[in-house]
Amino acid sequence: MTQKFEDILYEVRGRAAWIIINRPKLYNAFRAQTIEEMISAFKLAADDRNVASVVLTGAGDKAFCTGGDQSAHEGQYDGRGIVGLPIDELQSFIRDIPKPVIARINGFAIGGGNVFATLCDLSIMSDTAKLGQVGPKVGSVDAGWGTALLARHVGDKKAREIWYLNLQYTAEEALEMGLVNKVVPADKLDEAVDEWTEIIGQRSPTAIALAKRSFNADSDNIRGISMLALNAVKLFYDTEESKEGVRAFTEKRAPDFHAFVK
Structure with missing residues (x-):
């Protein structure tokens, strides 16, 4: 089964639905259309009783996803939603x-x-992949799931380091801090993913669903924080301080945020 999209690929392999961000030339950065298509793909996976799990990934071997496509906006994302993207809706679907x-x-x-x-x-x-945050470096922030839930995974001090310093972390470092479950050689990545999707496909879907809802209940208060934060971020994106981050990125120079702090 294959569903046609422009920015993503949607495929069902066995009992797993694969949602693949298909913008490799842009390091799988997303624009509004990408997010809309991902939401549609998650709806397809949710409604398909033969699908037991979802694999989220990026096309090619360079990037999983590098966040918002800076070329698709000027200090503002195109599309609908609080910040121009229905990002809250997509994040909710993943959850x-x-x-x-x-x-x-x-x-x-x-x-x-x-x-x-x-x-x-x-x-x-993959053992060749890297993780990291860039928000404050480019005049942006995900002050919801991206901060509070991250702290649940890696601890408060490490989460603050990730967001304040904007460093990049190797696969082994990500594994050590608890941000990922498993690291494998790049050429074994699909094999490892397939092994886990096959196992999940043999499990009781109702039991899995109940387990997921139980896990989510413990941290679902973050949803309210996220919605509040998105409204605040929308106001921040309208400021010259935030726009300076976008300008500096596109002009390939260091930003001067402090020139716009009142």
Whole structure:
């Protein structure tokens, strides 16, 4: 079964639905259309009783996802939603779909891509891939799931380091901090993902769904924080301080955020 999209690929392999961000030339950065198509794909997977799990990944071997496509906006994302993207809806689908979502991290998982990986139930990472955040470096932030849920995974101090310093971390470092479940050689990534999807496909889907909802209940207060934060981020994106991050990125120079702080 194959569903045709422009920015993503949707495939069902056995009992696993694969959602593949298909923008490799842009390191699988997303625009509004990408997010809309991913939401549609998650709906397909949720409604398909033969699908037991979802694999989220990026096309090629360079990137899982590197966040928002800076070329698609000027200080503002195109599309609908609070910040121009229905990002809250997609994040909710990853959380709420009653099936495990496995992040197949094949390359850079940066910015919004890192948040996607954080939201997934399980993560298998290539030994050549890297994770990291760039928000404050480019005048942005994901002050919801990307911060609070991240701290649940790696601890408060490490989460603050990731967001304040914007460093990149190797697969082994990600495994050590608890951000991923497993690291495998790049040429064994699909084999490792297939092994886990096959196991999940043999398990009781109702039991899995109940387990996922139980896990989610413990951290679901973050949903309210996320919605509040998205409204605040929308206001921040309208400021010259945030726009300076976008300008500096496109002009390939260091930003001067402090020039716009009142």
